[in-house]
Amino acid sequence: MVKYLFLWLICALPILGQTTQMGAVNIQTSMTSADIASFGRITPYETQSIGNVLINPASLGGISFNQMTVSTYQLSSQFDYRHFNFVIPYGDLVYGISYGTNITSGFIETDINNGVIYDIGSFSSGFDVLHLSMGQKINEGFFFIDHFNYGFGLSMLTQVIGSERRSPGYGLDVGVIATTFFDQFWLDRVDVGFSVINAVSTGLPSWTYDANVGTSEQQLIERQIYTGAKFNLFNYSTAIHTGAYVQGFSLRDLMFGMDFQVANGLNVRLSTTYDMLQGQEFIYNFGSGLMLKRVAGFGNSVYDMSVDYNYTMYPFPRSNDPSHTISMTFLGQSTDQRPVVLLPEKSYDTDQPTASFSGTSDRNAFIYIYNGESLVGQVAANNNGKWEVNDLFLDVGYNAITFRSKSGTNDLSKPSPPVVVHFDQSPPVISTELDIMSDQVSIRLTSNEPLKEARLVSGNETLRFKKISDAIYTLAVPLPPEMKSGNPLPEKMMSYDIVAMDRIGNQSPTESVSFFVEPLFPADQAVVYNDAITVLGYASPYVEAISVNGKRIETDKNNGFSKSVQLNYGKQLVELNVKTRNGQRLNYYARLLCMKRFSDIPKFAKYRRDIEFLATLGYVSGKDDGLFHPEEEMTRRDVTLAIAKQRNIEPKALDYDPFLDVSKSDPDAGIISAAVDAGITYAFADGTFKPDEKVSVANAFKMLNNSGVIDSEDIVVSKKPIKRYEFALYFKQVRRYDQRVIYLMDWDQGYKLPK
Numbered sequence: 001m002v003k004y005l006f007l008w009l010i011c012a013l014p015i016l017g018q019t020t021q022m023g024a025v026n027i028q029t030s031m032t033s034a035d036i037a038s039f040g041r042i043t044p045y046e047t048q049s050i051g052n053v054l055i056n057p058a059s060l061g062g063i064s065f066n067q068m069t070v071s072t073y074q075l076s077s078q079f080d081y082r083h084f085n086f087v088i089p090y091g092d093l094v095y096g097i098s099y100g101t102n103i104t105s106g107f108i109e110t111d112i113n114n115g116v117i118y119d120i121g122s123f124s125s126g127f128d129v130l131h132l133s134m135g136q137k138i139n140e141g142f143f144f145i146d147h148f149n150y151g152f153g154l155s156m157l158t159q160v161i162g163s164e165r166r167s168p169g170y171g172l173d174v175g176v177i178a179t180t181f182f183d184q185f186w187l188d189r190v191d192v193g194f195s196v197i198n199a200v201s202t203g204l205p206s207w208t209y210d211a212n213v214g215t216s217e218q219q220l221i222e223r224q225i226y227t228g229a230k231f232n233l234f235n236y237s238t239a240i241h242t243g244a245y246v247q248g249f250s251l252r253d254l255m256f257g258m259d260f261q262v263a264n265g266l267n268v269r270l271s272t273t274y275d276m277l278q279g280q281e282f283i284y285n286f287g288s289g290l291m292l293k294r295v296a297g298f299g300n301s302v303y304d305m306s307v308d309y310n311y312t313m314y315p316f317p318r319s320n321d322p323s324h325t326i327s328m329t330f331l332g333q334s335t336d337q338r339p340v341v342l343l344p345e346k347s348y349d350t351d352q353p354t355a356s357f358s359g360t361s362d363r364n365a366f367i368y369i370y371n372g373e374s375l376v377g378q379v380a381a382n383n384n385g386k387w388e389v390n391d392l393f394l395d396v397g398y399n400a401i402t403f404r405s406k407s408g409t410n411d412l413s414k415p416s417p418p419v420v421v422h423f424d425q426s427p428p429v430i431s432t433e434l435d436i437m438s439d440q441v442s443i444r445l446t447s448n449e450p451l452k453e454a455r456l457v458s459g460n461e462t463l464r465f466k467k468i469s470d471a472i473y474t475l476a477v478p479l480p481p482e483m484k485s486g487n488p489l490p491e492k493m494m495s496y497d498i499v500a501m502d503r504i505g506n507q508s509p510t511e512s513v514s515f516f517v518e519p520l521f522p523a524d525q526a527v528v529y530n531d532a533i534t535v536l537g538y539a540s541p542y543v544e545a546i547s548v549n550g551k552r553i554e555t556d557k558n559n560g561f562s563k564s565v566q567l568n569y570g571k572q573l574v575e576l577n578v579k580t581r582n583g584q585r586l587n588y589y590a591r592l593l594c595m596k597r598f599s600d601i602p603k604f605a606k607y608r609r610d611i612e613f614l615a616t617l618g619y620v621s622g623k624d625d626g627l628f629h630p631e632e633e634m635t636r637r638d639v640t641l642a643i644a645k646q647r648n649i650e651p652k653a654l655d656y657d658p659f660l661d662v663s664k665s666d667p668d669a670g671i672i673s674a675a676v677d678a679g680i681t682y683a684f685a686d687g688t689f690k691p692d693e694k695v696s697v698a699n700a701f702k703m704l705n706n707s708g709v710i711d712s713e714d715i716v717v718s719k720k721p722i723k724r725y726e727f728a729l730y731f732k733q734v735r736r737y738d739q740r741v742i743y744l745m746d747w748d749q750g751y752k753l754p755k
Contacts, residue, residue, distance in 0.1 A: 038287030045193030057151030060135030065332025
């Protein structure tokens with residue numbers, strides 16, 4: 001509302017620059033309908049009045065039908081003023097066009113010849129005016145004011161003498177009307193108006209209308225200021241009118257009048273105008289108006305019409321020469337004005353099952369409420385045309401609420417513009433898609449309805465999605481370093497929580513976006529004790545394919561995966577390759593240490609860890625049953641085979657029995673024979689090897705030392721049989737054994753890591 005007042009003030013400011021603007025008579029303010037003439041044509045407060053547009057263009061505000069009026073005003077039996085007005089509402093604005101003239105013929109034209117005046121004919125003279133206007137009703141409350149009308153008008157005034165027409169002058173009119181309703185039993189409504197006619201004007205240019213007779217200098221067009229108020233009393237049956245007319249800033253006329261409704265559709269009007277410049281005398285007006293309901297039909301519509309008359313009586317010496325004004329106005333269809341919804345001001349979304357509305361309409365009208373095509377309620381407007389609808393139940397979804405009114409014999413009005421109320425208590429349904437773009441994760445969120453916001457929460461950080469359309473929202477976040485390709489298997493999937501809220505405020509369930517894999521087994525830097533493991537884990541829905549050590553595996557219905565992998569003893573890699581849905585590949589790995597373990601070695605045996613390292617490095621091994629038998633005493637066969645293995649002795653091809661007690665069919669015959677030839681061990685003089693003879697601790701140590709497997713200066717003399725665990729511990733003296741153990745346990749070396 002403030003912007004309209006500001007615009008109006010800008011247009012009115014030029015009048016403050018001058019204290020007076022007197023000049024050519026402005027006939028446009030005489031071009032009113034008879035009901036306006038009944039109040040001295042000083043009525044800047046009249047609303048929804050086509051006949052008052054040339055006094056205040058704001059009077060057009062609120063007119064909802066095409067209207068037309070034709071009026072004639074005979075001034076003291078001398079001059080005839082005739083005018084025509086037509087208005088067209090369009091949207092929230094009302095446009096008007098008016099044409100008026102007071103051109104009168106029959107003036108005697110004379111000539112003089114030799115001092116004698118001759119009548120040589122007659123001519124016509126006067127003015128005509130063309131006026132374009134625009135007005136609007138603003139239904140915004142402001143302090144104690146219920147609504148405003150504002151308007152602008154552009155006039156073109158032309159002087160005519162005979163067949164000559166003066167170049168026109170142009171003027172800009174501005175006006176405003178404020179309306180306040182009251183609930184007192186005697187006071188119903190107050191309208192206060194203010195208008196400036198020719199607030200800005202070009203004036204009439206200089207003119208030579210007859211080279212032999214006369215010329216006219218440039219003239220200003222009379223600026224006129226109107227202010228006044230109207231008070232409706234006693235259930236709108238009586239109205240008091242007051243007004244003032246100012247030329248420049250000089251008070252010209254004061255008006256006081258009354259309007260009575262003597263019967264339904266019949267009004268009687270009277271007023272007096274105090275003329276400050278014409279002898280300070282009173283002018284009296286008497287008028288009547290007759291509303292003719294449903295007098296004409298065109299097509300399927302019925303129309304109303306009003307006929308108004310005014311009689312003006314002047315003081316002496318013109319008391320016997322009154323003026324008459326009569327007008328006929330076509331008011332449009334005989335229907336109520338469509339209701340105006342004041343609250344809510346626009347369509348909205350809600351999670352509440354009911355809605356409330358308020359607005360204005362014709363006085364005492366019945367307001368019918370529609371949801372779409374269905375009638376859902378009815379309320380009555382009060383004496384001022386105000387109405388309220390409270391707690392109207394809504395359907396789930398979109399509700400197109402419209403209002404129609406009916407009062408008296410009028411037909412049902414056209415529906416008001418719909419207020420669409422979207423009732424929704426369902427949270428939005430969202431889905432997400434995830435893509436890897438270089439070092440970023442692009443998340444695309446799709447919603448079944450427009451969202452107020454969508455946000456991603458990660459720890460203490462909150463990021464908001466960018467809107468692409470009502471259904472699509474996107475966000476890019478950096479790929480965490482531990483999730484980048486070429487890193488160890490992540491301990492768990494990266495997870496973000498996504499929450500969306502629709503325009504109403506319904507919040508979706510939190511959706512967790514996780515990527516890409518979460519291994520359950522193995523973890524990076526894991527120590528395992530089997531030569532075969534099963535790689536277990538889960539993949540996110542954004543993974544298309546998974547491979548373990550180059551072999552593709554399938555996921556189950558729960559996105560779980562498993563794959564058996566054969567291992568070698570020692571340190572090694574398990575590589576896991578992930579292919580995302582958008583074709584990106586990510587490579588992860590797990591560094592494993594596969595240790596040889598024997599279940600028959602006591603858990604808390606001091607030598608357990610040493611034997612596990614020795615077995616893992618290949619220095620010792622268990623027996624065919626998979627056990628180590630640590631307390632078992634070793635034979636010559638056992639020691640010979642163990643040393644030959646460390647020396648990489650190849651078995652000898654035999655065509656005969658190498659020893660009397662070792663036949664060529666013995667599976668170890670070739671190794672034993674080759675070991676004897678290599679000097680690792682010896683045979684006895686009687687041609688036997690004695691493979692099952694127990695070996696003493698001293699002899700076992702000597703054999704290891706002499707064969708170069710170990711290099712020790714220790715002296716061992718024990719004659720007791722050597723046990724398997726004791727023999728195994730001698731291998732700790734293998735050259736660089738300690739460095740090999742350290743290397744075995746170093747997680748950062750010895751791998752060809754994937755990119």
